[in-house]
Amino acid sequence: MEQFRLVATLLDHKRAPAAKLAAVYHERWESENGYGELKTRLRGAVFILRSKLPELVNQEIFAFLAVYQALCSLKAEAARTAGIDPDRISFTVAIRVARVHVGGRTSPAGLSQRRREAVLDLLEDLLPARRLRQCERVKKPPKNTFATKKHDWVAPSGKVAYKIKVSRRVLSPAQTP
Numbered sequence: 001m002e003q004f005r006l007v008a009t010l011l012d013h014k015r016a017p018a019a020k021l022a023a024v025y026h027e028r029w030e031s032e033n034g035y036g037e038l039k040t041r042l043r044g045a046v047f048i049l050r051s052k053l054p055e056l057v058n059q060e061i062f063a064f065l066a067v068y069q070a071l072c073s074l075k076a077e078a079a080r081t082a083g084i085d086p087d088r089i090s091f092t093v094a095i096r097v098a099r100v101h102v103g104g105r106t107s108p109a110g111l112s113q114r115r116r117e118a119v120l121d122l123l124e125d126l127l128p129a130r131r132l133r134q135c136e137r138v139k140k141p142p143k144n145t146f147a148t149k150k151h152d153w154v155a156p157s158g159k160v161a162y163k164i165k166v167s168r169r170v171l172s173p174a175q176t177p
Helices: 018-027 028-042 054-082 092-099 108-122
Strands: none
Touching: 028 054, 028 092, 054 092, 054 108, 092 108
16 A cells, blocks of 8 residues: 655644545545636636726625525535535536526525425436545656657757957057057
8 A cells, every 4th residue: 555645734633633634635626626616617708897896896706706605505405415425516507507496586485495496406417426536646658759868968069160260459559549
């Protein structure tokens, strides 16, 4: 079994035992996936903030964050309902389902019913279980197909030859300043 060393800023081994850290290490990119969901999938293609004033830009960004949090909450509820990992629920599907179930006036009981229907719709379109990202760490082959230069190799001289002649010109007394 190959051993790895994880360097972290976590200093309390009781709060963050090595076995627990090793078990969740393969999920390290989930935060990057979250940024991708927020930046690209929620906003849509070529989306530009419309506000011109800093306060309104802040308000628009806050609205995006609130919608993102609501969608993540919906995904988490669906995952709890089915007893599965939230990674199995597609964020893109969550956006599509939310668009279908949101809109129009309704009572609080109607909103609750729409949320239950949205959860069921999310569970109908699950992603396959993610594989653990535990691959052997090997050096990737270089993309360069040219032979590597040896350290003792001397480059052949080029076809250009330079000849420099330095001479000293002696000035006559009449030419001196």
